[in-house]
Amino acid sequence: xxxxxxxxxxxxxxxxxxxxxxxxxxxxxxxxxxxxxxxxxxxxxxxxxxxxxxxxxxxxxxxxxxxxxxxxxxxxxxxxxxxxxxxxxxxxxxxxxxxxxxxxxxxxxxxxxxxxxxxxxxxxxxxxxxxxxxxxxxxxxxxxxxxxxxxxxxxxxxxxxxxxxxxxxxxxxxxxxxxxxxxxxxxxxxxxxxxxxxxxxxxxxxxxxxxxxxxxxxxxxxxxxxxxxxxxxxxxxxxxxxxxxxxxxxxxxxxxxxxxxxxxxxxxxxxxxxxxxxxxxxxxxxxxxxxxxxxxxxxxxxxxxxxxxxxxxxxxxxxxxxxxxxxxxxxxxxxxxxxxxxxxxxxxxxxxxxxxxxxxxxxxxxxxxxxxxxxxxxxxxxxxxxxxxxxxxxxxxxxxxxxxxxxxxxxxxxxxxxxxxxxxxxxxxxxxxxxxxxxxxxxxxxxxxxxxxxxxxxxxxxxxxxxxxxxxxxxxxxxxxxxxxxxxxxxxxxxxxxxxxxxxxxxxxxxxxxxxxxxxxxxxxxxxxxxxxxxxxxxxxxxxxxxxxxxxxxxxxxxxxxxxxxxxxxxx
Ligand SMILES: *[C@@H]1O[C@H](CO)[C@@H](O)[C@H](O)[C@H]1NC(C)=O
Ligand SMILES: *[C@@H]1O[C@H](CO)[C@@H](O)[C@H](O)[C@H]1NC(C)=O
Ligand SMILES: *[C@@H]1O[C@H](CO)[C@@H](O)[C@H](O)[C@H]1NC(C)=O
Ligand SMILES: *[C@@H]1O[C@H](CO)[C@@H](O)[C@H](O)[C@H]1NC(C)=O
Ligand SMILES: *[C@@H]1O[C@H](CO)[C@@H](O)[C@H](O)[C@H]1NC(C)=O
Ligand SMILES: *[C@@H]1O[C@H](CO)[C@@H](O)[C@H](O)[C@H]1NC(C)=O
Numbered sequence: 085x086x087x088x089x090x091x092x093x094x095x096x097x098x099x100x101x102x103x104x105x106x107x108x109x110x111x112x113x114x115x116x117x118x119x120x121x122x123x124x125x126x127x128x129x130x131x132x133x134x135x136x137x138x139x140x141x142x143x144x145x146x147x148x149x150x151x152x153x154x155x156x157x158x159x160x161x162x163x164x165x166x167x168x169x170x171x172x173x174x175x176x177x178x179x180x181x182x183x184x185x186x187x188x189x190x191x192x193x194x195x196x197x198x199x200x201x202x203x204x205x206x207x208x209x210x211x212x213x214x215x216x217x218x219x220x221x222x223x224x225x226x227x228x229x230x231x232x233x234x235x236x237x238x239x240x241x242x243x244x245x246x247x248x249x250x251x252x253x254x255x256x257x258x259x260x261x262x263x264x265x266x267x268x269x270x271x272x273x274x275x276x277x278x279x280x281x282x283x284x285x286x287x288x289x290x291x292x293x294x295x296x297x298x299x300x301x302x303x304x305x306x307x308x309x310x311x312x313x314x315x316x317x318x319x320x321x322x323x324x325x326x327x328x329x330x331x332x333x334x335x336x337x338x339x340x341x342x343x344x345x346x347x348x349x350x351x352x353x354x355x356x357x358x359x360x361x362x363x364x365x366x367x368x369x370x371x372x373x374x375x376x377x378x379x380x381x382x383x384x385x386x387x388x389x390x391x392x393x394x395x396x397x398x399x400x401x402x403x404x405x406x407x408x409x410x411x412x413x414x415x416x417x418x419x420x421x422x423x424x425x426x427x428x429x430x431x432x433x434x435x436x437x438x439x440x441x442x443x444x445x446x447x448x449x450x451x452x453x454x455x456x457x458x459x460x461x462x463x464x465x466x467x468x469x470x471x472x473x474x475x476x477x478x479x480x481x482x483x484x485x486x487x488x489x490x491x492x493x494x495x496x497x498x499x500x501x502x503x504x505x506x507x508x509x510x511x512x513x514x515x516x517x518x519x520x521x522x523x524x525x526x527x528x529x530x531x532x533x534x535x536x537x538x539x540x541x542x543x544x545x546x547x548x549x550x551x552x553x554x555x556x557x558x559x560x561x562x563x564x565x566x567x568x569x570x571x572x573x574x575x576x577x578x579x580x581x582x583x584x585x586x587x588x589x590x591x592x593x594x595x596x597x598x599x600x601x602x603x604x605x606x607x608x609x610x611x612x613x614x615x616x617x618x619x620x621x622x623x624x625x626x627x628x629x630x631x632x633x634x635x636x637x638x639x640x641x642x643x644x645x646x647x648x649x650x651x652x653x654x655x656x
């Protein structure tokens with residue numbers, strides 16, 4: 085978060101000026117924030133208490149029927165076969181709630197949960213779980229809660245905590261390792277907690293499945309002193325990166341045995357999203373320059389091949405050609421990542437488009453067809469996803485623009501209006517009818533409520549330096565976990581940056597996207613930063629090659645395709 089605070093300084097002293105002149109406004113703002121914070125607190129407890137009453141220790145609450153689902157072992161198992169006998173679940177929603185309880189200041193409930201888990205949770209069950217979900221939800225939830233439990237700033241009863249959560253996390257981490265035993269080092273997508281990889285297990289997995297393990301597994305290694313978790317996930321990440329195309333793009337799905345791509349089209353949404361997020365956050369958490377270099381190239385490629393004005397479409401990794409023109413709800417995390425990176429302007433403009441779609445439908449539909457300006461025929465649901473709240477939180481941290489508070493309020497209001505039921509919060513099956521669905525996902529407690537709460541009250545972050553995993557679990561940025569960082573990447577010398585050029589919001593514009601000068605054929609100086617490829621017209625389509633500028637990685641002129649997209653058109 086220190087990066088966010090840094091941006092507060094750098095970016096928007098300017099934006100904040102109006103409220104400095106009008107003290108009553110900021111008083112109003114703080115009253116509003118307090119009121120909103122209390123609303124979010126109520127939402128969290130409504131979800132939490134209903135889960136504890138009707139579903140715990142099973143995984144998730146079914147709020148309409150007030151029953152439960154053991155979603156962790158049911159996921160990806162459409163026919164619900166081979167489920168564990170007499171299974172009582174993993175208390176998934178409780179684990180996911182731990183860090184939120186601390187952020188809300190409920191230490192007594194946190195401790196009660198820790199005691200229950202340490203006495204009653206076992207991973208020695210014949211259950212096939214998704215490695216990615218198990219990692220971000222369960223392992224991440226446990227590791228983060230362990231760190232919070234040992235942080236003396238939290239007023240926990242000293243002495244009652246004896247690293248039980250870390251023991252559980254280590255046990256789970258061990259159970260993940262057989263998944264990595266492949267010729268490529270890329271992990272299987274599914275693992276049986278008791279027996280390892282099943283016979284005939286599918287070898288297909290996704291880019292995020294292989295590329296979003298490093299934060300949790302790395303933290304587990306740092307905490308236990310055993311490098312095997314970090315090594316396994318790092319090896320997978322490096323292998324994945326080596327499979328990128330010459331355009332520095334990756335596909336969406338791949339085969340872990342052969343290391344070949346299955347789906348070559350990708351974007352920043354489902355199946356890929358947290359891969360990008362983890363490259364950058366791993367750099368913040370572990371400080372390796374390597375992560376930065378990978379992220380740098382990956383970010384450039386995204387901005388170049390997927391971005392279309394404020395929108396992001398999908399493209400074929402081999403050609404860079406646009407494939408699907410779809411907005412997906414998961415993409416809404418991207419502006420939040422861009423804030424961490426420092427690209428506030430781009431974050432702001434994309435975020436506004438997502439807000440626009442949210443307001444149009446009342447919530448964010450899973451998929452929206454940009455080229456037809458209509459909903460996807462089947463993916464019309466909204467499963468209480470956090471991504472828009474998350475980006476709103478980051479943008480407010482960086483800018484303190486009260487507009488983001490209004491956005492947060494709109495999100496809270498529609499969640500209460502459309503998804504709150506007597507037995508908890510229900511997903512939306514169809515945003516055109518607002519018909520509800522009997523499922524309260526654990527990420528509603530781990531992320532949606534947490535980011536909304538932090539938007540209105542960030543006191544948890546005061547004097548602390550945390551990053552959030554893709555599931556919203558905080559991990560501290562510790563110098564002990566860092567190899568020495570080049571000064572320029574982590575702007576710790578804020579006073580220096582502040583004096584430098586306050587208008588230059590983007591850390592990236594200095595480092596990732598160097599403005600490039602070169603002599604063109606006609607002798608004039610061309611300057612381009614790939615983060616900010618000019619948008620030719622309102623519809624962001626180009627009409628001539630001239631509008632497309634120069635590719636900043638190889639200095640070649642980009643051309644305008646028949647469809648109106650700028651790109652380097654390679655023939656394969
Ligand atoms: C689940 O809980 C029930 C009731 O407490 C118990 O009888 C059963 O053995 C538990 N199942 C497993 C697999 O532990
Ligand atoms: C903590 O959570 C428990 C369980 O939901 C609740 O009963 C209690 O009031 C909460 N305490 C505080 C201080 O919010
Ligand atoms: C563990 O579970 C059992 C059975 O539900 C319960 O009686 C016991 O109190 C639990 N342990 C803790 C610490 O809550
Ligand atoms: C694995 O797949 C083969 C071919 O589909 C099948 O004959 C075999 O029974 C399967 N084995 C298991 C353990 O499911
Ligand atoms: C975000 O965009 C709006 C509308 O274009 C603009 O008024 C505002 O100043 C922008 N804020 C930032 C932080 O760029
Ligand atoms: C920050 O950077 C400036 C310029 O390099 C330097 O003069 C100053 O001493 C630095 N401050 C700190 C606290 O490192």
